[in-house]
Structures are given as structure tokens and as C-alpha cells.
Amino acid sequence: MARTALKEPQLKSWEAVNQTLADIAEARREIELEQAACNEQVDQLKTESKDKLKPLLELVKANELKLKEFCEARKSEFTQIKTKKLTHGSVGYRLSTTVSIPDPVFTCQVLKELQLEHCIRTKTEPDKEAIKQLTPEQIAEIGASVNTRNTFGYDIETVDPTATAAH
Incomplete structure (x- = not known):
């Protein structure tokens, strides 16, 4: 259509x-x-x-x-x-077989000290809120873009029925 x-x-x-x-x-x-x-x-x-x-x-x-x-x-x-x-x-x-790790922060610190980083999982992802603070040149350089829109919205005025019943 x-x-x-x-x-x-x-x-x-x-x-x-x-x-x-x-x-x-x-x-x-x-x-x-x-x-x-x-x-x-x-x-x-x-x-x-x-x-x-x-x-x-x-x-x-x-x-x-x-x-x-x-x-x-x-x-x-x-x-x-x-x-x-x-x-x-x-x-x-x-x-x-299960592995119990009561304090993951401590375990990760010790693994790093023992140079066993391969036993640590790390999730890396961009921080969009921090990227918003960069200059336009920096944003373009990292291959990102910031889109700003003026979006429409509306609010409905509602009345709480319990509040009106009390009066």
C-alpha cells in the first residue's frame, strides 16, 4: 500500500x-x-x-x-x-563440575596479578552518553553520528478518582 x-x-x-x-x-x-x-x-x-x-x-x-x-x-x-x-x-x-566465585572483583584482581587475563571475560561497548559529549570532529573520526530530533508528544490530563471522592 x-x-x-x-x-x-x-x-x-x-x-x-x-x-x-x-x-x-x-x-x-x-x-x-x-x-x-x-x-x-x-x-x-x-x-x-x-x-x-x-x-x-x-x-x-x-x-x-x-x-x-x-x-x-x-x-x-x-x-x-x-x-x-x-x-x-x-x-x-x-x-x-562447578566453579564458585564468592567475590568476583577479588578473583579478577588476583587473576590479573598472576597474569591469567585469559580467565577474565571483558565486554567492551561504546558509551553513547559519553560520546554525546565529544566534539563533532571527534564523533566523525570514530565513525559515529549524533542525531537530534524535535519529536512530538502529548500528555493527557488525568484525575485520580480516589482524590475527587474524598472532597
Whole structure:
């Protein structure tokens, strides 16, 4: 579909602009009411679902504990094989290794002192706020550009219904 440019503004007066703002405010109120009603239904469904799922989740957790206890009692059977395949699934053990770093700043300092920089991840990215402060020549030299626009905006005057009810 071809984009058509407007020849004249559709609104002809400030009264029309004011009425358009009123129309937007009314539409937003209706949107908020509908969204609130929808959120209430979603919350109710979540509560109902949580109540239905609770016994099933407890059953799964209890059965997982039974599986673990059974396999722990027979851990010697897993020395040659890591996984025991059964008709409805498999059970087994996997060797996992984790690294705990309680103080990353201290660890990075020590890694630098020991010349182990390859163990440090560094994310490098331009600081756009700092770049705004550079001269136009410097900005051009680094291959960046600063774009300034005068963008249109509007505000809707809203009234808090609880504040008006108190008076």
C-alpha cells in the first residue's frame, strides 16, 4: 500500500485538538478497564490451576525422591555404566563440575596479578552518553553520528478518582 502524505492537518482548531485529547483519554480508560478485567480472570485461572496442580507436583517430587533413594542404595551398579535405561525412561549419574566465585572483583584482581587475563571475560561497548559529549570532529573520526530530533508528544490530563471522592 502506498503511503500518502497529508496535505492539510486533519484538525482545524485548538478545540478539535482538545476534543481529540479527550477521545484518547476516554479510549485509554476503557483499555485500562478491559486490561484490569482480563488480569483478574488470569489471576483467578492461575489460582485455580495452582490448586489443581499442587497434588500432582507433590506426587512428582515424592517419586523423584524415591528414585534418588533407590539409586543411591545401588550406586555401586553405576561404576561401569553411568545410565540405566528402562522402559519408561532412564536413571543415572553424571559428573558435573562447578566453579564458585564468592567475590568476583577479588578473583579478577588476583587473576590479573598472576597474569591469567585469559580467565577474565571483558565486554567492551561504546558509551553513547559519553560520546554525546565529544566534539563533532571527534564523533566523525570514530565513525559515529549524533542525531537530534524535535519529536512530538502529548500528555493527557488525568484525575485520580480516589482524590475527587474524598472532597
